[in-house]
Amino acid sequence: MDNSPARGTRDLLPAAVATRDRVLGLIQDVYRRFGYQRIETPALERIERLTAGQGGENEKLLFRILRRGLNEQLPAGTALTELVDLGLRYDLTVPLTRFYAQYRAELPQPFRSFQFGPVWRAERPQKGRYRQFYQCDIDLVGEPSVLAEAELIEATTQALAAAGLDGTTVRLSDRRFLAALATAAGVGVEAQAGFFVTLDKLDKIGWDGVSAELVDDRGLPAEVVAAARDKIESLTDLPAGKVADVLADVVPGLPEQVAADLATTADYLAALDGVTWAFDPTLVRGMGYYTGQIFEITHPAAAGSIAGGGRYDELIGRSLGTEVPACGFSIGFERIVDLVGTTPAGERIAVLYEADVPVARALAAARRLREQGVVASPVRRSGKFGAQLTRLESWGFTAFLPLVPGQDTDELPQPRPLGRDGTPR
């Protein structure tokens, strides 16, 4: 019988879960102190909501769920879509927008949401990618000002630092800046979406690749591409104090408020202890719903970003009918648990009882150890003594307490630390 988990999914063994729980606890504690409150939505959403265009490419990766009560034999001409009413969520943003639209009247204004939970995408299985994985999102809903961006970035850099990920860099840009830059370089509005898709590949294919794709595949004039590149390069390594002025200079069509907001975020990040930041004019971020500032966090030990987010002022309006400003930041939880070390286990004592020791005595000995504050579990003596001690140690026990028949029940022996072959360390 095949006892492996379903294709593309994985089981988590105790050591992995302990690390994940520890990292989650550290992150959540930081977010909690910023006032973010955890909410939870079901894994299942109506199929109409999951296929409404909000998820981009993710909508092609849906796990779709059969209606209940269907006849087992289908009539000719049945379309798959008739059979499906639900799907598994592919992210936590779609559920959040529904949640906010549903409970707005009861929620604080602005609402600080923390979410942690599994999402599902039927991606082609590959190393390190799973069809069920966890997302860890904070969102600040109802805050129109750049306070949202600054707070989300501050909270997330602190959360990552708490999890042990120091030395991160925040990369900052703005969708409205990108549009103005493209326009200033001569990229027409209708060509801009494709321009950004290609620009997004810069870290993978370099300027030669980007230029070739823009000219050969997208048909942009070479001088337009050169102008865009010039502008982008002149905006690299922009110091915080100069952001507004240089942007106004290089991207003349950029609304003043956009430049001022970018400068506010930049100044704020520049003044924060322990935060490295950079204006990144090549940052695009995939999702179509961003409307303002966008940001990512990178770490020297990780390829790509370990967190990303941005402002999406129009998304909640699609559910609610009224526009509500919103901004979010998502930590790549699966990526960061791979970066942090494993969790050192605490003291664990095995009450190693001979088979003829009464059950009640073995349990009582474990209870007395727990009352002293340590983790304690009865384990029956079996096989060669040394070999069993080696196994106990490999399972994470740090000491053992031997119980044999006829011992004084009031006077427990001292636990003996576990070293190789049971010799004290």
Add this chain to the structure above:
Amino acid sequence: MDNSPARGTRDLLPAAVATRDRVLGLIQDVYRRFGYQRIETPALERIERLTAGQGGENEKLLFRILRRGLNEQLPAGTALTELVDLGLRYDLTVPLTRFYAQYRAELPQPFRSFQFGPVWRAERPQKGRYRQFYQCDIDLVGEPSVLAEAELIEATTQALAAAGLDGTTVRLSDRRFLAALATAAGVGVEAQAGFFVTLDKLDKIGWDGVSAELVDDRGLPAEVVAAARDKIESLTDLPAGKVADVLADVVPGLPEQVAADLATTADYLAALDGVTWAFDPTLVRGMGYYTGQIFEITHPAAAGSIAGGGRYDELIGRSLGTEVPACGFSIGFERIVDLVGTTPAGERIAVLYEADVPVARALAAARRLREQGVVASPVRRSGKFGAQLTRLESWGFTAFLPLVPGQDTDELPQPRPLGRDGTPR
């Protein structure tokens, strides 16, 4: 647009999540000290495993998932089963048996497993029942002796007490005892499954209802039913010290080891501080896979049980090929979070800033409060002052710190406690 969660599911707002997280934390901490380690398996399992008969009635309530890559238009004569390869798990026991069979060589022996996670059942929506709900299971795998039962019950009563549920009663029985009792009363082996199904309804329909159903619907002779009732009534309120003797007397065919094991568990529970227990000869528990002792925990404030479990020595063998003894206990998490009170919120301060206070100042004020150990979030001043303070209080803020332009930035005002209309409490 309909923003409610999918039919039969629900969203959890911050206050509900806070209570659940608190209760889970208290339970998990007790189980952790007993040496139980959390594992996690995916929500999705192969459909063959979910329809192998292990789940009883739950298998009829499956959420089935469409294969990926199907043509949207189905050929004539397609059967539903051809379209499905996965389903959502309906419990945590099926995944545990698969998990143990897969990783046995790496796991401690015996293995103490803790699981907490959502399961899905497409039940007809009704008040208080949801199609996604959480289960909270501990299992002790690889321990053949009654140490498993005694430890699981001790740990679970402690976990419930830690969550605030005192005054619980443990009800204990044994599947082998039930079979011997039925045989002794004259119920043939082939009629016993139906006999137990009806007996299981005793707390709902009483002895009159049970007798009528056994005689009229199941065709048992009235004198057999009367004999069974006699035996059962003579076993009610059995004191711990008498369990073995009385059982031997009333149920002559009962194997001595079964009676001795029941006596061991009973004696152990009777000696535990703060535990009330009862031998319950009418306890059946629904699942077909139990092979030995079964148990439930009841609480005065809850109809039915709040936790249940038992020994299932044959289940893992179906996956592994080798029989492995196992015993488990499952807390009805959704039921107990309804019994415990809501979680008192801690101190939360709103930094109430006028719109023309710079973003960096509002954020810096919140940061300084957090550095003093409290939860702090900026909230923009809006509307009537008193009304906003009332709203802040209703959202769980306990104090506010007013920020206006031109204040000394080094010297923060003292936070003011929130009372009705913003008057200090």
